[in-house]
Amino acid sequence: MSRGEKSAYTDKQKRQAEHIEEGYRKEGVSKKEAEARAWATVNKQDGGGKKSGSGRKDHH
Secondary structure (H helix, E strand, O other), rough: OOOOOOOOOOOHHHHHHHHHHHHHHHHHOHHHHHHHHHHHHHHHHHHOOOOOOOOOOOOO
C-alpha cells in the first residue's frame, strides 16, 4: 500500500476525513497539513483501514 492510498478505507471513513480536513482548512491550515491531520485522526479512531468483525480489538 503506497503512501496516500485510500482504497482500504470505507466511504464513511473517507467522508469523515474530508469533514475533518474541511474544519482545519477553515482554521487556515494548508491543504496538505489539513489532509494529513484528518487521516491521522481517522486512523487513531479506527486503527486504519477496513475492519472485519465487530467490536474493538485491543492492540498490544
